[in-house]
Amino acid sequence: MRRLHRWVASGTAAALLLSGCTLLPGPSADKAPDTGVVTADPDAIGDVPAGLEPFYSQEVEWEPCEDDFACARVEVPLDYSDPGRATIEIAAIRADATKGEPQGTILVNPGGPGGSGYNIVRDALQRVASDRVRADYDILGFDPRGVNRSTAVECRTDKEQDAAREEFIPPDTPDEEALELLRAEAREYADLCAERTGELLGFVDTDSAARDMDILRALVGDPKLNYLGFSYGTLLGAAYAGLFPERSGRLVFDGALNPALSNEQVTLAQAAAFEKALRAYVADCQAREDCPLPGDVDAGVAAVQDLFTAVQEEPKPAEDGRLVTIGSFVQGFILPLYDDSSWPTLTDAVTTALEGDYTDMMYLADLSFEREADGTYSTNATDAFLSVNCLDYPMVTDPEQLRRDEAELVAASPTFGELLAYGGLTCEPWKYGPVREPAPASAPGADPLLVIGTTGDPATPYEWSLALADQLESAVHVTWEGEGHTAYGRSNDCILDIVDDYFLEGAVPKDGVRC
Incomplete structure (x- = not known):
């Protein structure tokens, strides 16, 4: 021994x-970001549990940072069962849509747990989102609670x-x-x-981090969450869908x-x-x-x-x-x-x-x-x-x-x-x-969700993606026949087009498509 x-x-x-996808650095954002103090659109907030109103309606100051990005710090409760007890901060970074008025915002988590969504957007933006997606969506990276630039362990x-x-x-x-x-x-x-x-x-548990994502969703003005999660990010995304199925928009779970x-x-x-x-x-x-x-x-x-x-x-x-x-x-x-x-x-x-x-x-x-x-x-x-x-x-x-x-x-x-x-x-x-306690995922009533599995994935075995897609009532499954961990941004045009069309047009592929 x-x-x-x-x-x-x-x-x-x-x-x-x-850990999540291994991405090489890519170019930064293409234009100067919108900055200033922003308050959530009341129509985007939705129903808020008692005691959480100040978090969903807080003013967020977006400042220029990291060469053409915008950065902010968002307050969330330490303990959602007692939101008035203490607060912590979530660090976020945003790359603005390159074509002007965005279709919405896509939140990104690279995996871990412990992976920095801030770093992945800053350092590998083009690998996280294609030019097509970046044209129409703001891309938001964040460090989950306990991680890196957020209030950290x-x-x-x-x-x-x-x-x-x-x-x-x-x-x-x-x-x-x-x-x-x-x-x-x-x-x-x-x-x-x-x-x-x-x-x-x-x-710093996953359910608490998923609740933080709903505050981020409201503060960027989206009635429903759009999300790209790699590896552990799929567990985080599935937790969100289970907690907020009615607020789950276009969610992609890659390397489940x-x-x-x-x-x-x-x-x-x-x-x-x-x-x-x-x-x-x-x-x-x-x-x-x-x-x-x-x-x-x-x-x-x-x-x-x-x-x-x-x-x-x-x-x-x-x-x-x-x-x-x-x-x-x-x-x-x-x-x-x-x-x-x-x-x-x-x-x-x-x-x-x-x-x-x-x-x-x-x-x-x-x-x-x-x-x-x-x-x-x-x-x-x-x-x-x-x-x-x-x-x-x-x-x-x-x-x-x-x-x-x-x-x-x-x-x-x-x-x-x-x-x-x-x-x-x-x-x-x-x-x-x-x-x-480990348990199957469930999100009845959620919009169609996209789960991607890679046949040769060493870190999140292919069978896990099939299982997650089977557990989530509205999920469809897409297979990449390849080697390595995760698929989007490193596989082929087939995967790229499926994910891009899903985000941009809401096009849901046939369940079981293989690329």
Whole structure:
């Protein structure tokens, strides 16, 4: 049993597993944004629960920011069951429609939980929305509660995060001793989060974030929400549709989660999907002259497993002197699996690692952790991910059940399964929650919804999209036959046209269309 790296993998690498689309930076907005103080149109607000009126009718000051965008901070209640108790802020960024008067606003969530919608709109606007959509819609990115520029969860400092990534338990550590070390690390982390974040830590759940989205909807003047959610963003969107079916407009869920699954079921399905993605990558690699993985696919996968074992048994230094543990190594390895256009980058990192140089893999790991070259972490994605999941999912913590779960994981994924076990221990000492029980989604009365699944998706297995579409009464399902995580913005014209026509014209494709 190699426990600490499993805890790192179950926490931080699992953050990667559920993170959203991996997008390269794109151009910024095309024109100067509309700015100034805006109050919601009363006709757009709709019925407001008692006590929430000040939030739905607040004045929002939009200011120029980030080279041709507009930014604002919106107040929402900390606790929706007691809205007068305290408030927090949601950071939003808006790219205005390029053709003048917009058809409406599309809210965007890139995944996570913990992903920054602010960053994805600022840095990758053209990948998030096509030119056609951007012509007629304002695009609004926001950091959900607990995330980044919004009122945020705070746990580790940058230096503490670096130190945590270098910790590991030697493979020959006795089982019980390793388990206690894992629990001690989890307690220390939970204490830091509680001390530095305070009561916010109990209110960063998905349902609360979905309620925040309804305030944003009203404040941009839309009677119904238009929304594009990737990965975890589909869980957030499904929560919104369940809470506000009558206010659900054109919602696109790309790379869907199945809300009915437990944390353990999610991890098991992901382990199998990443094993499938690994085999697809190895086959692609072996078809190229520069592939360092010889033989057939089985032999190539075995070579990757041997590489994992070598790092597991003896962490290696990167060029800058930092220690590359198995947690960071797997982080770096997994990241390019999210997009098959990045597979050659993974091949380069594997090649240098086999030659004894782990710097390229550490660079990829830093990208996934959002660590900058100067040692700072640009977001709090890891802390936010764990904080949301500890509220959203009851976790198995019984040692015997954890061992049984580990055996299932290894059977499903001989490469990654062992590294994804024992994740429940992270939340065992958590000071709050859980507040959600997994259950099928339901949104009776909602307008037609669009769910997209990718057949080779490693992070949100294809079957989850079929399940979510089946659960949502008005949903239609579209398939992209491809590799990588999510489809819109990185697949083909078939997907692009379906999503664009849906947003622009309300055109609903036939259920079961394949692209």
